Structures are given as C-alpha cells and as structure tokens.
Amino acid sequence: MAVASVGEIIWVIGVIAWYVIRYPFERRARRVRIVAGGRSRSDTVGLASALFGLAILPAFYVATGIPGAADHPASAWAVALGTIIFCCALWIFRMSHKELGRNWSITLEIRERHELVCAGPYALVRHPMYTSFLLMGLGQIFLLSNWVAGISGLIGFAVLFLLRVDKEERMMLENFGSQYRAYMEKTKRIVPYLY
Structure with a gap:
C-alpha cells in the first residue's frame, strides 16, 4: 500500500475517533439548560470554517483526489509524525471533554450550575480544545x-x-470575574508556557 494511502486511512480513522469522542457529550449537553450565551453569526462562521478545513475539504480530497495538482510526495516519516500529532490531539480532545463534563457546549454558552474547570489539561492552558484543533x-x-x-x-x-x-474569555470573565482573572494569570491560552 502506498504511503499516501496509509496517511489518508489514518486521517479518516482519526476523524471518526474525533466524532466518537464528541458524540456522547453532545447528547448529554442537550439535557442541561443554557442560562447565557448562544450561537452568533461569527460563532457559526468559525464553526463552519473549522468543519470545512478539518473535515469536509480533506474528506473530499481523500474521496476524489481533487485537487490532484496540489499533491506532493508522501513520506513514511511524515505519516508517522502526523499520526503521533493527531493521536495527541485526540487525547487532549478527550481529556478536555472529560474535565468539562456537563459544562461542555459546542457554542459559547453558560450552562446551569456552570463551574470553572481548572484541572486536567485546563491546568496548563485555558482552551485545550483549541489546542487539540491546532494539533x-x-x-x-x-x-x-x-x-x-x-x-x-x-x-x-x-x-x-x-x-x-x-x-x-469575555463571557468567562463576566460569569466568573476575579476567579477567572486569577486563572488567566496562571495559564496560557492554547500553548503551555508560550501562548
């Protein structure tokens, strides 16, 4: 099997794993009442952009080979490195969901009895789910x-x-005030110790 095909198969498995991780949290989130926030136009654009770039366009490429003019030679080291990075992304994604529990929401929302989560990956960065998308x-x-x-x-x-x-971050400051401000001073946004 060609190295490029192996990379594509691993990518497909990774995206399926991403959905398997997210699905039970989506189901649970529907049962918890929203008390603030909601989907805005920019929120919809951002989510659609991420979905298009991380799933739709690459899935179209994997299924059709289009745009073939942008292909470049695949290498085993790149596929191995990509697999490691993608696995790290999925692990952070899973841990983020697990720590958030009933507080998780796909949009910018505050849930009933919402708590500020500072454990697990949230002890290192304020937005580990974005870290997972970056990875x-x-x-x-x-x-x-x-x-x-x-x-x-x-x-x-x-x-x-x-x-x-x-x-x-503005929404969290409005909800948690000085508690969130203190948390911001101790953590970076998405890259531990850097940003």
Whole structure:
C-alpha cells in the first residue's frame, strides 16, 4: 500500500475517533439548560470554517483526489509524525471533554450550575480544545500529501480561534470575574508556557 494511502486511512480513522469522542457529550449537553450565551453569526462562521478545513475539504480530497495538482510526495516519516500529532490531539480532545463534563457546549454558552474547570489539561492552558484543533490541523498537514487539503485544517482552526477566543474569555470573565482573572494569570491560552 502506498504511503499516501496509509496517511489518508489514518486521517479518516482519526476523524471518526474525533466524532466518537464528541458524540456522547453532545447528547448529554442537550439535557442541561443554557442560562447565557448562544450561537452568533461569527460563532457559526468559525464553526463552519473549522468543519470545512478539518473535515469536509480533506474528506473530499481523500474521496476524489481533487485537487490532484496540489499533491506532493508522501513520506513514511511524515505519516508517522502526523499520526503521533493527531493521536495527541485526540487525547487532549478527550481529556478536555472529560474535565468539562456537563459544562461542555459546542457554542459559547453558560450552562446551569456552570463551574470553572481548572484541572486536567485546563491546568496548563485555558482552551485545550483549541489546542487539540491546532494539533489536528498540524497532523493533517503531515498525513495528507496535498498542499490544499493538508493546510486547510490549520486555516479552519485559525478562523475559529480568531472569531471565538476573545468572546469566550469575555463571557468567562463576566460569569466568573476575579476567579477567572486569577486563572488567566496562571495559564496560557492554547500553548503551555508560550501562548
């Protein structure tokens, strides 16, 4: 089997694993009442961009080979590195969901009896779910031997991050005040010790 095909298969398995991790939390979230926030136009654009870049466009490439003009030679080291990065992304994604529990929401919302979570990956960064999307985008670059499909994940992540993170932090400051401000002083946004 060609190295490029192995990378594509690993990417597909990774995306399926991503959905398997998220699905039970989506189901549970529907049962917890929302007390503040909700989906805005920019929130919808950000989520759609991430979905397009991390799933739709690369899935189209894997299924059709289009745009083949952007293909580049695949290498075993790139697929191995992409697999490691993608696995790390999935682990952080799972741990983030687990720590958030009933507080998790796909949109910017405050749930009934919402608590500030500072444990697990949240002890290192304020937004580990964005960290996982960043890593998924990086892993995608190494797994898919196509410049367009590869980099689309990072672009989708960047749009989501830039449209949401400031709003998310303002919402948390409004809800948790000095407690969140103190948490911000101890942690970085998405890259431990750096940013």
